[in-house]
Amino acid sequence: MIFKMTAAGDHNENVQNKPLFRNLTADEPNPETTMIESLCMNCQKNGVTKLLLTKIPHYKEVVLMSFFCEHCGFQNNEIQDAGKIAEKGVKITLTVTKTKDLNRQVVKSDYTSVKIPHLDFEIPAGSQKGEVTTVEGIIERSIAGLEQDQIKRRKENPEIATQIDAFIEKLRSLKEFREQFTIIFEDISGNCHVENPLMPLKDSNCEVIYFKRTTEQNHALGIYEENEDNLLKPIEEGEFPLEEIEGEVLMFPTNCPECNSPCETNMKMTKIPHFKEVVIMATSCEFCGHRTNEVKSGAGIEPQGVKLEVKITGKEDFSRDILKSDTCHMEIPELEVEVGPTTLGGRFSTVEGIIAAIKDQLANSTTFLGDSSDKETVNRLDRFILDLETILQGNKAATLILDDPAGNSYIQSLSDDGPDDRLKITKYDRTFEQNEELGINDMKVENY
Template sequence: MATAGRRMENEKNKPIFCELSVNDLEPEITEIESLCVECGKNGITRLLLTKIPHYKDVVLMSFECEHCGYQNNEIQSGGKITEKGIKITLQVVTSQDLNRQIVKSDYTSIHIPHLDFEIPSQSQKGEITTVEGIIDRSIRALEQDQPRRREEFPDTAVEIDLFISKLHALKILDEPFTIIFQDISGNSHIENPKAPIKDSQCTITHFKRTKEQNHILGIYPDNEDVLLKPIQEGEYPLEQLEGEVLSFPTNCPDCNSPCETNMKLTNIPHFKEVVIMATLCESCGHRTNEVKSGSGIEPQGVRIEVTITGKEDFSRDLLKSETCDMEIPELELEVGPTILGGRFTTVEGIIVAMKEQLSSSTAFTGDSTDPEIVNRMNMFIAQLEEVLDGQRKVTLILDDPAGNSYVQNLSGDGPDDRLKITKYDRNFEQNEVLGLNDIKVENY
């Protein structure tokens, strides 16, 4: 009975989305009998809930019909829809770029400006593929009805044959081309073969969804109004929030199991009010601490440069907001705002967090691990360890367009030789990302 109880407890605490491992010879696969769209008989759909390193939780689906042989493979995000959509622009220059792993959702449209070719989001399901795989799938789709077209519409068939030859030329890379992925759900991803160094050929921007795009995803503003109504009516005034620890149910960001998040409003000396949130998952043991600004967006952005020379600099308090980019030029390291999220820690703590994230994740390389990427990752982790041991002098740069990031001045309000703070005016693109260009304050 005790053994059975422990087994049930282990099953209960087991994460919903588990990482695939060579030691896990029998991953938990769910089989469902479902209708075959080709022959109308029943086939088998297999579902696997797993995690993609450097990305998120996903549901892999594989259908096979034993009657007609029809097969279909799809991928869907297992996490929540992000607050903004994502646009990824990739410059394809070498054969290595053709082999980049792509994770695309059902809501991803693809555009190749060089050929004025666009694949609508409705025409291809979510999948894990490569740039070359997307081109091959497009070629197969165009070739599918060519025999019929040659009989009924010969002129159209000739034009399509010419376009197919242009798609084949993309794979030969006669000249570089650009491919653009736009996903309103924000759940698409492209492999960075240079990780953890910045990908100079890939540009990622986030955009605010339109009302129509929210409706496609099933998001309606009325639902948000209902959730915010108790706070708007003054049920939780600011005086009551200060000093109080509030708890609310959520899902673990690592395994997606139900857990609780604790939230507290506090003041950072010489800065502003912030909201600190901490989550502990009893299923997988994952801990996360996140911080968000308790006030609005500042009139100007801020760029903070701190030169790390010793233990004194490591002990500086540091607030990185969820809109802040981070950079260490000496290591050619650039970290986007979504990688570590918002954090209230120290200079040492933020570098340790980067090191731990790289150490705990393997590079996103599909079915095998590229030795070159593994070696590069290990060398980079070793460089971070040298920084933490005080063997390397580096500069940590925080660039926050919202102006909500902070590094402690060791001299109080006086001059600090190793700390440089620069305020700057945001450009149109930065205001667009923050949603400020659409704000209307006239007659408010």
Template sequence: MSLISEENVRGGSVFRDLSANDEEWQPTEIESLCMNCYQNGTTRLLLTKIPFFKEIIVSSFSCTNCGWSNTEIQSAGRIQDQGVCYTLKVNSKQDLNRELVKTDCAITRIPELDFEIPPFTQKGSLSTIEGLLDRAVAGLEQDQPARRASEPQVAEKLDEFIQKLKKLKDVEHEFTLVIEDPSGNSFVENPVAPHKDEALTVTRFKRTVHQDQQLGIRADDDLGEEPAGNDLDSMRGEVLVFPTNCPECNAPASTNMKLVQIPHFKEVVIMATNCDSCGHRTNEVKSGGATEQLGTKVTLQVTDASDMTRDVLKSETCSVLIPELEFELGMGALGGKFTTLEGLLEDIKDLTVSKNPFVCGDSSDTDRVEKLKEFGEKIEKILAGEMKVHIVLDDPAGNSYVQNVYAPEPDPEMTVVKYTRTFEQNEELGLNDMKTENYQEAK
């Protein structure tokens, strides 16, 4: 029997919005083994979409023989191209109300207490910072009665540690919460969106081979060795196609990749995915060259609507600032893009307003929704040429670019500044521990 019935796959997608009025959308029932009495029970699967979690699988098992039951929720969203790490400085009780999504593969740390929740030890959850602390306390207290009888010294030390965890909710002193998720699907709320959150740092990272194996996207015996004879010259002028899954409907799709030379700049790799099932399109750009010796800061003064047609290359290490709106988009957000200025602003609007998960459903807040709506209206004015602003692209790797429409003459509306990276910027780019000079060949 098929796991998903044909009636539940209408419209080309097995995931549908959860609705009490949709009487035809029924869960799929599967006969399965009860792990309590080892008789046959029934598992019910419901594939649906809910705000913020996107696609999920709700599974419920019940056994009529022994009465045992179990319910579980699993994320059905795709694994992101990069992992994500959120570092939050909690310095007030208001920070405890921040909403967060923690997947089951995420690692949670509180460095001040030398406390860590390893991956795959908890199920994924949608909660708050306070709820995360309560869940950790409840997990530690669960077996304390048995420990007090068998290992009283261990139980006493755990009681002391539990009190320290509970005391964090009083926020008498600032503490740090780190959520590191190799799948890239965890989130921590920014309550001042669309403005930059000074207490929250978001960084993207490349997964290790071990993390890929834990997520099941790499075989255990695959050590990640690069194939021999990989020559970029043979790829120039050729469009490479490889299979993938659509990030929206998870249907099989194809990704096209090509090396492109941008005039007056450098070579980049453009990857584009088109889905025939739902029509979704996405593109990503990565630099085809090395990290530059100096960082680049490009400041463009937008004077009229014609500036919206300028080509823009935003690398994944580039941050975008609009000083007039007090807006800053951190590095890693939106990934790498080769688009126009209009396309970049539309993506910023979608990210901060239209697709912001904290402004829909029960997570929405009236004041926050009004602020984001006002921000969206200002973006619309910029797109229409009714508002003059400065767009700043700050890329410490030096791999971002804005088209000079006066080339080869200087652009009077654009300023390009080269600068020396700070130690912190080199640390984020992984350059401080990278040594490529003065190596001697081993004899």
């Protein structure tokens, strides 16, 4: 049986089989635009606004807007973010230890706040539009903003102007790297990124923490818990008991994570032997052909975190079932590589499948192999992919480590009496920071 939840309106049967957000290519010299008659803010007559939905390579979906008034000649261009909001916010702490760190690329959204604790300096979220820049570019733009009215300020309020000049000099010392400093990026939408020049190796100077948004932060993004409560209400009231839907396939409307076109996601609850219930979700987009699958735990967060270590020495180790939850960090010490929880998401696969997924994602990533990539990064990535291929061919032993603070990850044992001799399972108490990342510290489960 298939339960199907339909959207408020049916899909238009005449819609062309094309993605909603498409790349600009030479094959499509005249992209489709939407034209809207709108008010000119210069002469108060009506002009025309053109809208184009497209994608910026290596970045995300955007809406390009171009306004022109034939009456007065006024024109204006604007770009707005149309990408999806991540499930969690992100906080990135970068320690600038050398001049080269100033050239790191930074992707900022409209909701990114920037702090430099050393100077007690902050650029609040929403004060600047989203952009792709560098650490040096952020400091340079801040200097330019402070200098903008200094001539007028020196005449009208010389005392404040002197203080601002002193602060500008401090910013210049950071831009010229006269001292080491820390810069913090915090984004409640989760759409912020700082380049890792050592990719695919771990960046020891950059700490990335994902956090659960507060109610106020969700409201700032236009997300309201009331909607979520309404979606969960039928199940809570027993209309769809978990015993009845286990093994059944549920279908619900969603948007493609690649082109943002309307599509459907299939969801099924199943039980992994000797572990727990999990929810498997698969999405296939008929517009762009993108396919994705994801696994989430059907149970809650475990009382303790779990660290799983398996030594890969032969074919039977490659065939072990593996569940990597979306809160799990993955590591291969022999290659000095660490994969964060959001890189591959939640997956139910095998040891061979999860390593192959890492290799395929890096091999197909245009972010590191684009025209702007330096040769050193490309060569390092090629060597790393060859090392992964050597492991997959069984010519090199390796250790796969899963570290899941939520305790919802699993590696199959080849023994019927607990872990075998090549599998090590360690349970541990979470730190305050790990509980904060999981949103446990703010939970209230008593007297509410």
